[in-house]
Every structure is written in structure tokens, then in C-alpha cells.
Amino acid sequence: MPELPDVEAFRGIVVSCAVGRCIERVEVYDTGVLHGVSGRGLRRDLEGRTFAEPQRHGKWLLARTDGPTVLLHFGMTGQLICSGPDDPLHDHDRVVFAVTGARQLRYRDQRKLKGLWLLDDPGVTRMLHDQGPDATEMTRADFETLLSGRRGGVKQVLLDQTALAGLGNLLADEILWRSRLHPARKARGLTREERGRLYTAMRRTLRSAIRAGRVPPRDTWLTGHRDAAGAPCPRCGEPLRRGRIGGRATVWCPRCQPDVS
Structure with missing residues (x-):
């Protein structure tokens, strides 16, 4: 199960793969990992946006853009992969963000226990309101x-x-x-x-x-x-x-x- 160190590594993948790059296309292969947003809505609100610096709180990853935030929780088997456009699609690739520079940020998850939310800043605050302080920041x-x-x-x-x-x-x-x-x-x-x-x-x-x-x-x-x-x-x-x-x-x-x- 991904824990804080895994999610911090996923944050680094977003930084190296997608930060500063425009989201050219969003492909949703399984809507079962989407929460509060449809595949069509995800594409409409993210295509043309640019990934900004991501943040992590506990086991949650905040993939910021210059618009809404993609909030991710990886459940037991979720992960993020940076791929090339010609890399074969994995059976468990659920959502793919194709960005400029011929890169793809892929959300891969076998069991689909959590997934992705698309939220504005107040929505992110509401989702994380019951989370305690991050373990790396507690005095x-x-x-x-x-x-x-x-x-x-x-x-x-x-x-x-x-x-x-x-x-x-x-x-x-x-x-x-x-x-x-x-x-x-x-x-x-x-x-x-x-x-x-x-x-x-x-x-x-x-x-x-x-x-x-x-x-x-x-x-x-x-x-x-x-x-x-x-x-x-x-x-x-x-x-x-x-x-x-x-x-x-x-x-x-x-x-x-x-x-x-």
C-alpha cells in the first residue's frame, strides 16, 4: 500500500514528467477511479491547462494546474508512471495525461480503491479538512x-x-x-x-x-x-x-x- 514515502516519490514523478507542461489530451480508460467528475468533465476542465508545482499532504497528492487541482489518493495499488506516447498501455492504466514534450503521466491502479478528484482550492480544503498534520512536519x-x-x-x-x-x-x-x-x-x-x-x-x-x-x-x-x-x-x-x-x-x-x- 502506498504510504507517505511512495506518495512523495509520485510527487517527484509529476515534477520531472509534467510540471510546466501543457495538458494536450486526457484519456480516461476507466471512470471507476473518478470521483465527483465524469471523464468528459475531466477532459473539458484540464485539456489546455498547465501542470504547476505539486504538493503532498500525508498520503494525498495535489497535482496542481493553472486551473483546478487533480487530487489523488492511491489506495492499496495506485501509482503514477511517466511514459512515452509509444509505450504500450498497461492493463491497469486508468487515466492518462498526455503533455507537451511527448510525455504521458499515467495513473495506474489494479484494485481501484481510491482514485482522482478534480477540485478548486476550497474543494481541496474541504477534502483534506479532517487530515492531521503531515508526519514530516510535526514538531x-x-x-x-x-x-x-x-x-x-x-x-x-x-x-x-x-x-x-x-x-x-x-x-x-x-x-x-x-x-x-x-x-x-x-x-x-x-x-x-x-x-x-x-x-x-x-x-x-x-x-x-x-x-x-x-x-x-x-x-x-x-x-x-x-x-x-x-x-x-x-x-x-x-x-x-x-x-x-x-x-x-x-x-x-x-x-x-x-x-x-
Whole structure:
């Protein structure tokens, strides 16, 4: 599932592929990914417009133009691809923006759980009004205030997009593993030292993942071992534990992340 680092990489694709270029043609191959706009409306309102500098907030990408904004959420399988006009159309290419310079920005999505909205500035504000601050921009003081004011488990808080925008399941597990905190610990029960450790781990994990353009499955990361049954913790060698916490599949190390609740 695309998380904050993936969406930041998609933002970079818009910058390199489309910013400053005129949208010559919009092809809609599947209206199932459009929300609040028809294929005809998308073409009418975007053809002849120019892509401007995009923005990202959490898992949302704002592909600005000199008119309306294409707001994208990638669900579980969405992505953006920069292609040439002669590249074969993929089975899951849903919308294609052909821009000047013989380039195409393609929205590709297998499962179609989210998609595209076409909105003016007030519409974008309304769509994002319930999103918390972006995880890359939250200060340590605000992060500590957030944790100390929540009753739920710490993993649930990290995943709550209304509290903190951008973290998904992979990032949450990775950050908690690096912090040596059990994912079911109560957020408001963490000590100040533990809250600081968690904040530092979040910042460092995000920086590394953004550079990689994804949550990388490295051997030294929990992410590199979470899919293998019986895999050892990359830090201490203890077999990793798997379960559901807050309704989400969760992986942790019982030795490095003891349950002290």
C-alpha cells in the first residue's frame, strides 16, 4: 500500500514528467477511479491547462494546474508512471495525461480503491479538512502532546490519519520496532523518554524511506523480514511475532518490544 514515502516519490514523478507542461489530451480508460467528475468533465476542465508545482499532504497528492487541482489518493495499488506516447498501455492504466514534450503521466491502479478528484482550492480544503498534520512536519512538542492526550494504543495513534497524516502499516511497525515499543502499549502511558525515542525513530525512518522512494525491505529493517514465516528479528535474532492489533496485521519482536502494559 502506498504510504507517505511512495506518495512523495509520485510527487517527484509529476515534477520531472509534467510540471510546466501543457495538458494536450486526457484519456480516461476507466471512470471507476473518478470521483465527483465524469471523464468528459475531466477532459473539458484540464485539456489546455498547465501542470504547476505539486504538493503532498500525508498520503494525498495535489497535482496542481493553472486551473483546478487533480487530487489523488492511491489506495492499496495506485501509482503514477511517466511514459512515452509509444509505450504500450498497461492493463491497469486508468487515466492518462498526455503533455507537451511527448510525455504521458499515467495513473495506474489494479484494485481501484481510491482514485482522482478534480477540485478548486476550497474543494481541496474541504477534502483534506479532517487530515492531521503531515508526519514530516510535526514538531516534537506537538507529537508528545498528541500521544499524551490519546487513550488508544500507540500503533492506532500512529495510523490515525486525523491525528497524524502519512503513516501506514509498514511504517508504523518499523517505527515501533526501532523504538523498542510494543505496538499495543497505551499511547498516554508512554514515558517522556519513550515518546522522544518514538519521535526520533519516526523522523529517521521517514527520511530514509523518502530517499528510497518507498518503505524499503532492507535486511537491517523489520520490513525486510515481516513477510517470511518464522523470520528472526534483524536486531536480536528472536523469532518475530505476528498478530492483529487495532484490527491491523502487526509484526513485532517479543524480546526487543516487550509487552509491559
